Amino acid sequence: MGIMNMPIFTALTDKMRWHQARQGLLAENVANAETPGYQGRDLAQYNFADHLGGGSSATISVTATQPMHISVGGDTSAAFGAQRMNSFEVTPEGNAVSLEDEMMKVTTNMSDYQAVTSIYQSSMKILRTAMGRS
Template sequence: MPVADLPLVSMLRNRMQWNQTRQKVLAENVANANTPGFRARDLKAPAFRPDGSLAAALPAGFGITQTNPLHLAGSGAGSPTEERQRTRFDVVPSGNAVSLEDEMLKASENQADYQLAASLYQKSLQMLRTAVGR
């Protein structure tokens, strides 16, 4: 089996590709900050199956359940990475809804995520080389 087909390596490679694509989208948002009527876009985070492949969606019936009455009840409404609540300052006089502060925050989070994935990718390859005896 090629090294690229290992689940961990494949997941990390897919995550880095997603981060690269997201960075392009965020850069477009910043570049169009003064374009009238422009709406900021973002990418949905990829979901992975236990075998390491990308999951299109969660299986039917899969959701958040409260297993103990002392636990907080989950709403299942989404994750914190989904679109943030807009503040009253988001729409600027040009008529667009791009908040430069939000976009720069997303870009810095995206950069940190990419660096983490790249570091894990490099370390996993080093570990495989060590296991092979190189």
Template sequence: MSVTDLPILGLLRTRMQWHQTRQKLLSENVANADLPGFKPRDLANPELGRAKSRGAGFGTVALAQPEGASGAGLAVTSPAHITIAQAGEGPGADARRIKGFEVRPSGNGVNLEEEMMKSGDNQADYQLATSLYQKSLETLKIAIGKR
């Protein structure tokens, strides 16, 4: 077993890869802010994906589309499952609303302010993960006497 195969380092590497992928999606959202009909995308949080899939690895992520976006809905595998109202259904529902902001008449649902906030948060979380990774490696070097 090599030093880089330690579980904590693997988790941090996976987390950094997740943040890189999320940053790519967020930048695509910003780049397509003027494209008619474009729906913003984001990655599901790995912790949520792991809890839902029970036993899946830390890096298991799925593309999560905002509420009201087109795509496959939740799978109903049992008649006892509670169904979720689709966009435009239920009291006070507005089919033009996607996760708290208005969709433009062209059908574009990108809110630049929200995307930039997500991007900044993502960058800060990535920097935290890289800092933890670096400190873990430094601690290992001290422990084996290479420093």
């Protein structure tokens, strides 16, 4: 098995592709912010567990221990497909894109992409060092 075929590297590569696809959708949302009737789109959340083959069967769950805690739940079968966003703000023309929200998503997406590429590069460097290559 080649280094690039290791499950962690394929998952990191998929995550980077997911961020690239999301950046494209967010750019479309910003570009159509003034288009009457336009509904913004976003990708479903990426889940590493869905993309790592084999691995551990251990699971982690979140439990609210106090009644005032926020309950946390999520869709673990998320796919790459684009989905319509739920927006609370709709202009009189029917546009449901908020530029402020979209720019926050763009910034978050960009920093997450940089974090994934950093992890990928560090992992490659560690493996090269372990194999005796610099």
